[in-house]
Amino acid sequence: MLNKKAISSLPPSTGVYLFKKNKEILYIGKAVSLKARLLSHLENAKLDPKEALIVKNSDRIEYYLTDSEFKALLLESALIQKYHPKYNLRWKDDKSYLYIKITLKQEFPKVFTVRRENDGKSLYFGPFPSEKDVEEILRVIRRIFPFCLQKKISKKPCFYSKIGLCRPCPNEIANLPDDKIKSGxxxxxxxxxxxxxxxxxxxxQLVLQDSYKLLQKFIKNQQYEKALILRDKIQRFEQIIYQTQFSSDISIHFxxxxxxxxxxxxxxxxxFPSLKKLHRIECYDVSNLFQKDATASMVVFIDGMAEKSEYKRFRIKSKKARSDFEMLEEVFIRRFKQDWKQPDLIVVDGGTPQVLKxxxxxxxxxxxxxGIAKHPDRLVINSSHKLITIRPPSNNLGFNLVRSLRDEAHRFARKYHLLLRSKRMMI
Structure with a gap:
């Protein structure tokens, strides 16, 4: 049975959590703050029979960290669909779960929310535990990539085409006399x-990469109006997939x-036998897309807490720095030319290749x-003779401190990267 002590060591970060007994997954949920949500499970277990069963029958928790609530929504649905946890389904008939249905055989594919069904002609995504989750996902995506919700084609453009949520509108396209415009x-x-x-x-990431390629194509062909519209869509999409709903102060608080x-x-x-203290820890991360607007961050934790006044950000200057390794080299050379305080420990976001570099x-x-590598999270340690990889328990406080360093370095590098990219795309 899980207890408060085990949960208290979890990070206060956005993600998806799994209650498990041995290898069986009993329940899957999402949270803006994993720590706060799981502690609430313990409190609710005192009053709610469902919560009590989940907590009583679980012997451990696994979790996946995500960059945003939006990613957590998608991941939660994918994991529920894959594993069918009994406590997700026991109190709710599977037929009552919502799915997103996309018709594929129509000239203009449509998007619907449905209960459990399969017509053999459509794509289904889900299940989603709540109608609110489905509505939020579709609302967010539709603002960036508009689509139609009407079942049948009519003669007039729908209401949503007037507010940009169904553009181009299938009703309008179907009734156009010019075949060339219609095809486009x-x-x-x-x-x-x-x-x-x-x-x-x-x-x-594939959506982002594809969008950036299309943006460069528009700019190259001097289609600046289209480029401006797409640029704004890209910026909205990046805000959705990289921003969490809580402040960065909370996300790194210990x-x-x-x-x-x-x-x-x-x-x-x-x-490291000579390691006497960990007063100052520095963590480094590189952020770039297609080697454009590449940036790096150095975040500093003093006695386990973020010291933002010590943070540094780097814009990669060398034109020859094409890989993350070359960028890391530039950053460390520049950092150690400065008369900054020496760290007791250096952490890099990456595995064996990054640590070796x-x-x-x-x-x-x-x-x-x-180094801290991902999927699954593990530490790569530069010992005196060789690199050693270890995977500490998920409830290890020290391990979670390194995770928080990594997440904060990623956030800080990403923030600067997006700022530079936004300035470059101001046409």
Missing amino acids: LKRIYRYNIKQLIRILSGNL NRSAEAVEKLKISLQAY VKQILKANPIPLI
């Missing part, structure tokens, strides 16, 4: 549907910072160095 608008509509399917499938620092120090002393750069500077 039809391609735009089907492109929007393709992007919708990609988003619901979780391929968010109530048990001193204990987390101590546990991390004890864990690392086996690999930084080790090579800092060979004359014996600062303890580790």
